[in-house]
Amino acid sequence: MIRSLFGSAALATLLALSPAVGTAQSLAGPYLAGRQAAILSDYEAAARYFSQALARDPSNPSLMEDAIVGQLSLGRVDRALPIARLIEEQGLRSQAAHMTVIADLIANEDYEGFLARDTETQGIGPLVDGLLVAWAMIGADDNDAALAEFDRISEERGLRGFALYHKAMALAGLGQFEAAEALFTDEAGPLQQTRRGAMARAEVLSQLDRNEEAVESLRASFGTAADPELLAMIEALEAGETLPFTHITSARDGAAEVFYSVAGALRQDAGADYTLLYARLARYLRPDHIDALLLTADLLESLDQYALANAAYKQVPADHPAYHAAELGRAAALRQSGKPEAAIEVLEQLAKRFGELSIVHSTLGDVLRQQDRFEEAVAAYDLAIELDTESVRRSWFLHYARAIALERLDEWDRAEADFRKALELNPGQPQVLNYLGYSLVEKQIKLDEALAMIEEAVAASPDSGYIVDSLGWVLYRLGRYDEAVGHMERAVELMPVDPVVNDHLGDVYWAVGREREAQFQWMRALSFVDPDETGGEADPARMRRKLEVGLDVVLEEEGAEPLKVADED
The missing domain is CATH 1.25.40 (Serine Threonine Protein Phosphatase 5, Tetratricopeptide repeat)
Structure with a gap:
């Protein structure tokens, strides 16, 4: 190493x-x-x-x-x-x-x-060296020795999947498509089941005049969640075209595939900085290896190198089927580097060109929502939901995200309907349960149902500070102050520097008569927010006022319901 x-x-x-x-x-x-x-x-x-x-x-x-x-x-x-x-x-x-x-x-x-x-x-290293030796033998026109080398590596513990995947690729590159398909069918290892492996097998089947099977294999792997590159391949197969085998056209391509496939495996266990070296070398050996380029950009993004990631994404040609994926990645890199308006511009241009893709509109909606541009976000989510033909797994989130934007626009009836639709599509989803339950609490409606929702959310995500805070807060809103204390203290343990959670704990302490501790929590909360910020849940002006006159006076000044009076016990 x-x-x-x-x-x-x-x-x-x-x-x-x-x-x-x-x-x-x-x-x-x-x-x-x-x-x-x-x-x-x-x-x-x-x-x-x-x-x-x-x-x-x-x-x-x-x-x-x-x-x-x-x-x-x-x-x-x-x-x-x-x-x-x-x-x-x-x-x-x-x-x-x-x-x-x-x-x-x-x-x-x-x-x-x-x-x-x-x-x-x-x-x-043993794996990389062995695979590269086999590909170099093909480059040196010693194909039998190369295939024997792949077989030798397959006998090594833990290396069988890599060896047989590369052997299948080598056989296909040599035009031995029947033998390659036999390996893809009989040795369905993890690499054969990747997107790249599935597309390579579809090309092999097409070379064998088995286009219908190729389409079935792609549908089985990706269902309806096909991107433009996969859709173009499926359309060509259904039109009766014979697809060329493009994944490996030379021994050099095979060596590039070694570095790329190892990078994919390392990504799960090794550091991104180390994995990046393999992705870079895959692209060096094969400049048109767009998957390696996208992996490089993604690794750079995970390392907070957003300018380098942006530059990598921009290298994907505009006419390549993966261009939309690169632009989605570039928008994410721009947003994370503090350039949300540039990200929005990229996504708006992408939506004009790929208006049929739900993910483009939903991603635009996410960025607009994060910039508090809620009306525009709702419009983007409307299109995303209309176009969405994917699984329930994605549909629930679209309704959830649109519900958040609608709630911020005070369109509560529509927001609640979307929250409940999200729960219908994904029952028990803790984020939705928490957001809907918390919103009901803040609106002082359906409090018993809100409590049940948040309790269910806590059971599903007991270490989520936000969700535990919601449970404590709904109990506080119900006047069950003693019960609220433990949950709010747990929420602060989970999120010790969050201003809202600390502010909530202060209110709960005040409600049970622990006024000195309440003041301490309000001071802590105040230290965690921008002193110039006003309004919102973390409102420093409100915290200062509570420190001056206490929570009871603040509630009276706001025209809110006073705290419930506990019995003598």
Whole structure:
């Protein structure tokens, strides 16, 4: 496994450098800056600073590896390659360096050069090395040896699924479609069941003049939730077209598929920064590998590198069937980087081009709702619901999201109908139960039903601070103050710095006569909100007023019902 960018090995190396003060100081600055950038996954800065440090100490192995990883994370294999070659020339082991050199050999179709390497000392890992060797054998026109190598790997514990998936791809790439289909049918491993695997099998079936089976297999895998790329494939199959096998057209494509499929597996267990290296190399070996590009963008987004993610999404050609998926991803990256208006613009343009896709309108509705543009959000959700032909799993959320927007517009009758429709589609859904129950409490209607809903939501999500807070609050609204205390205290434990939850606990404490503790909670709540904010649930002006005169006076000033008087017991 590659050493982490922010490990301590390079720091130890730095401390062991020559005692010359000028040299140490000139190296320490860029090294420490690079290390900090690496911790933040700021690859542009990391690559720049580590390169500066390496220029001042060009024989430092740790700095060489850090520089390679920084460049690979940006997809700049050409900049990483000279450093990687230097590491190997010095006989040093570095997974990052070996990955870079191997990728370059395969990109240049130097399969003999790759096969001459010693994978024990210059390899990446058993699975990747074995699969790459098999593909390199195909590149070297030794197909029988390649197929035997896939079989050998399949005997290794835990590697069978990978080996047989790649063998099926290799057989299809060699035109042996019957043998490939036999593997897809008999060895339905996890990779064969992925979107990419299902599409590859459909192409194989089409090559065998079995278009009807190909359509059935796609329908079985994706149901009605097909995206434009899948729909285009299904339409072509139903029209009687023979689809070419596009997933693998060369040994180089096969090697790219190795890095991509391993990246997909690593995504579940390894860090996104490590997985990113494999996704970048898959795209380097096959520039038209759009799935690898989308994975790269998604990983960058998960690492909070929104500018890099946005740049990656924009590389998907406008005429590619996956363009809508890339634009949806780009909108998400823009929104998360604090540019919601830019995200809305992207989605509005997308809606003009892909107006038949429910997900485009629902995503636009989500962003509009988050920007408090509720009327526009409702209009977007209306279209999404009208177009939605997917499973109940998605339909319930569309009604739930539209209900939230309608509730904010004070269109309660329509909102309640949508909340109840969402529950009809997804009974017991805790988010819906909580939101509807809480709204009923705030409106002081159907309180017994609201209590039952929120109790059910708490039973389903006992560690959700918002839902536990709702239970405490409905009990408070019902005048059952003593019962409310424990739930509100639990909610604060779950969400200790949430201003609304702390404010609610203060009100409950006041209601049971614990006035000093109530004042403490209001002060805590006040410390967690913007002092300039007014209105809303977390209203600092209201908190200050309660601290001045107490909750009873505030309720009287608001014309609200006074607190219920407890009996003497």
